[in-house]
Each structure stands twice: as C-alpha cells, then as structure tokens.
Amino acid sequence: MRLLRxxxxxLRRRPAxxxxxxxxxxxxxxxxxxxxxxxxxMRNPQAALGARLFVTFPGAYELLLAMVLGIGGLLAVTxxxxxxxxxxxxxxxxxxxxxxxxxxxxxxxxxxxxxIFACVGLVLAFLVGVAGAAVGATIIGVxxxxxxxxxxxxxxxxxxxxxxxxxxxxxxxxxxxxxxxxSQLAGIGVGIGLYxxxxxxxxxxxxxxxWFPFASxxxxxxxxxxxxxxxxxxxxxxxxxxxxxxxLATLGxxxxxxxxxxLWTERAEIGG
Numbered sequence: 001m002r003l004l005r006x007x008x009x010x011l012r013r014r015p016a017x018x019x020x021x022x023x024x025x026x027x028x029x030x031x032x033x034x035x036x037x038x039x040x041x042m043r044n045p046q047a048a049l050g051a052r053l054f055v056t057f058p059g060a061y062e063l064l065l066a067m068v069l070g071i072g073g074l075l076a077v078t079x080x081x082x083x084x085x086x087x088x089x090x091x092x093x094x095x096x097x098x099x100x101x102x103x104x105x106x107x108x109x110x111x112x113x114x115x116i117f118a119c120v121g122l123v124l125a126f127l128v129g130v131a132g133a134a135v136g137a138t139i140i141g142v143x144x145x146x147x148x149x150x151x152x153x154x155x156x157x158x159x160x161x162x163x164x165x166x167x168x169x170x171x172x173x174x175x176x177x178x179x180x181x182x183s184q185l186a187g188i189g190v191g192i193g194l195y196x197x198x199x200x201x202x203x204x205x206x207x208x209x210x211w212f213p214f215a216s217x218x219x220x221x222x223x224x225x226x227x228x229x230x231x232x233x234x235x236x237x238x239x240x241x242x243x244x245x246x247x248l249a250t251l252g253x254x255x256x257x258x259x260x261x262x263l264w265t266e267r268a269e270i271g272g
Contacts, residue, residue, distance in 0.1 A: 003106060007113035016082045020075050021121045027071050028129050036136040055137040057146035061156060064129040066221050068122060069163045073214060076118050076167045077191040080174030083114050084261065085184030094270050104262040111175050111258055115168040122167050123160065159221055162247060166217035169250045172257035173213050179261040182268075206239040213253040219246035 011017050032054065039051035054063050087093040087110065096106050130147075137144050146152075177194075178187025195214055202209040209215050222243040241249060 003101070003109035004113055007110050008116065011083065011113055011117050014083070016079060017117055020079045021125070024068070024072050024075050024121060024125045025128050028068060028125055029132050031067060031071070032129065032132045032136055036140055039140055052140070052142055055133045055140065056142050057133075057137070057144055058149035058152035059146075060133050060137075061130070061152055062159065062221065064133060065126055065156075065159055065163055068125050068129055069166055069221055070218065072118075072122055072125065072167055073170050073217060074192065074195050076170035077174035077195060078188045079118060080111070080114050080171035081178035081187030081191050082174075082184050083110065083178075084175040085178035085181065085187045088179075088182040089184055093265070097270060103265045103268075107179070107262045107265045108258060111172060111261065114175065115171050118167050118171050119164040122163060126160075162220040162243065165247060165254065166220045166250055169213060169217050169254040169257065172254050172261070176257040176261040176264075179264050210239050210241050211249055213250070213257075216241055216246045216249035216253065219243060220250055 035051050035054045039048050039055075054060055054067070093103075093106065097103060134144050134147065136142075173194075174187060174191045177190050178184060181187050181190065198209060198212050198214050201212075202215060210219070219240045220243055240246075
C-alpha cells in the first residue's frame with residue numbers, strides 16, 4: 001500500500017495524466033459535436049437516425065461508454081507506456097531498487113496506480129460525454145426523458161466493470177512494451193504501431209485477430225445493433241468475440257502483460 005500511495009501521488013502531478021485526460025475529453029466532445037451537426041445535415045433518414053442514437057437516452061449510455069472506451073483504448077496504451085518508460089529514463093526505478101524495494105512489487109504497484117488513474121479518467125470522461133449528449137439532444141430536439149431509465153442505469157455498474165478491465169489491459173500492454181524497451185518513446189511508438197496493425201490485420205484475419213488484445217478489449221462492452229462496434233481498435237472489422245468471452249480473453253492479456261513487465265524488470269540489468 002505504501003508503494004501504491006506513493007505512485008498515486010506521483011501520477012497526480014504528472015503532466016501525462018492531465019494531457020491524456022484532456023485529449024480523451026476533447027476527442028469525445030468533438031465526436032459528439034460531429035454527431036449533432038451531422039444528424040441535422042444528413043439527407044439520408046436512416047443515417048440521421050443512426051447518428052441521433054448517440055444522443056437518445058437511455059441507449060446513449062451504452063453507446064457513449066463504448067465511444068469513451070474506443071477513444072480511450074489507444075490513449076491508455078500511450079499513458080501506460082509513458083509512465084513505465086519514464087521509470088527507466090528518469091532513473092526512478094534504479095533509485096527505488098537502491099533503497100531496497102522489490103523490483104516486481106515496485107513494477108506491479110506502478111501498473112496498478114496507472115490503471116486506477118485510467119479507470120477514474122474513463123468514468124469522468126463518460127460523465128462529460130453524458131452531459132454533452134444531453135446538451136446535444138436538447139439542441140436537435142431529442143427528448144432526454146430516458147436518462148432516468150432504471151433498467152439501463154442498473155446495468156451500468158457491470159458495464160463500467162467491463163470497461164475498466166478493458167482499459168486496464170490497454171494500460172498493461174503499453175506498460176509492458178515500454179518496460180521491455182526501457183523507453184517512453186519506443187514504448188509509445190510500438191504500442192501505437194501494434195494498435196493500428198491489429199486493426200488492419202482484422203480486415204484479413206478477423207477470426208484470428210478477434211482474440212488479440214485490442215480486438216478482445218473492444219468487445220467487452222456489448223452495444224445494441226453494433227452501432228459502436230470496433231471503436232476500441234482491432235475489433236472494428238469482421239468477427240468479434242461475444243462480450244463474456246471477450247472479458248476472459250482481455251483478463252488473460254492483462255495478467256500476461258503485468259507478468260511480463262514484472263519478470264522483465266526482475267531480470268533486467270540496471271546499471272549506470
């Protein structure tokens with residue numbers, strides 16, 4: 001707990017934490033703005049109706065959560081990579097080990113702290129998205145009476161749990177890559193490259209790629225009619241896992257990522 005508290009205090013002051021959250025909220029609001037404007041200008045009635053789903057409650061809750069998860073998936077990778085890489089480039093890992101800290105425990109505590117901040121950011125961005133969707137619905141004349149739908153609100157804790165698992169896996173994936181590379185830039189670059197490479201590969205090998213980390217994490221939150229399918233990365237094309245299977249696959253990738261980061265740190269040469 002001491003290590004976790006220390007990492008949480010450190011992340012609260014890190015520019016990467018606030019920049020990542022600002023990017024997430026900014027991109028989310030831009031998408032909502034495009035949806036509101038587009039729904040008014042589209043000549044195709046079906047297309048306009050599809051756009052309005054994002055501001056029509058209660059269904060908008062699940063669509064917004066999927067949107068936040070989709071936009072935040074890549075940002076979570078870069079956030080995890082930025083924090084893990086800085087431990088090597090700034091020498092904080094070396095200093096902690098010199099004080100007698102366990103390498104594996106320090107690495108795991110660092111990951112948990114980053115995952116906590118990422119999940120908090122997910123919830124806050126979702127709340128901003130709900131407020132933005134409500135404003136957008138008012139502008140285009142869509143009723144917001146469904147915002148208090150008890151059945152949908154009752155499902156939200158489970159959906160947040162699934163989304164939290166997905167974003168934590170993305171953090172862990174970036175964290176492991178940067179730990180292996182011992183570099184922020186290399187971790188971020190490789191993480192972004194793998195993210196988009198998986199999405200492209202999903203066009204050609206959908207039945208295989210659906211088991212990969214970003215594709216499986218994008219499928220943990222089920223969205224009606226597939227309106228937001230694939231927003232989380234590799235699952236954007238072809239076959240996707242059912243949500244419950246996706247949870248298991250995502251959990252497996254999460255555990256594997258954290259173990260790789262911890263074992264790599266445990267065995268790494270730390271000199272200089």
